[in-house]
Amino acid sequence: YSPRLLEYLKTSEVAVRQGTSASPPEPGLLPTGHKWEVEIRGNSIWAVERICQHIRASGVHVNAILIDFYMWDYAKAHPEAMASIPIHLTRSIFY
Numbered sequence: 001y002s003p004r005l006l007e008y009l010k011t012s013e014v015a016v017r018q019g020t021s022a023s024p025p026e027p028g029l030l031p032t033g034h035k036w037e038v039e040i041r042g043n044s045i046w047a048v049e050r051i052c053q054h055i056r057a058s059g060v061h062v063n064a065i066l067i068d069f070y071m072w073d074y075a076k077a078h079p080e081a082m083a084s085i086p087i088h089l090t091r092s093i094f095y
Contacts, residue, residue: 002068003044005075008082011047030090037090 030037048064048071055062075082 002048002071002075003040004082004085004087005071006044006047007085011051030088032090034090037088040088 030040045064048067051067052062052064055067
């Protein structure tokens with residue numbers, strides 16, 4: 001849910017959505033280690049870290065795990081808001 005919610009919140013823009021890469025092997029399915037999957041994962045990590053930095057600047061102690069838990073809960077509670085944003089599927093031990 002994090003990559004999808006980050007895109008919905010306009011905090012992450014992935015180059016694959018901009019058409020800068022070739023098409024995935026199957027719509028929505030990305031093999032572990034595929035350049036799109038790595039880009040999505042890396043952008044998600046960086047976007048969450050930037051959110052943490054912004055919140056910490058206001059004096060509130062927060063870490064990426066707390067932000068990720070919040071985003072998961074928010075995404076589960078508001079799936080209709082993100083219905084137009086595609087979900088990437090990757091089988092991996094990294095999620």
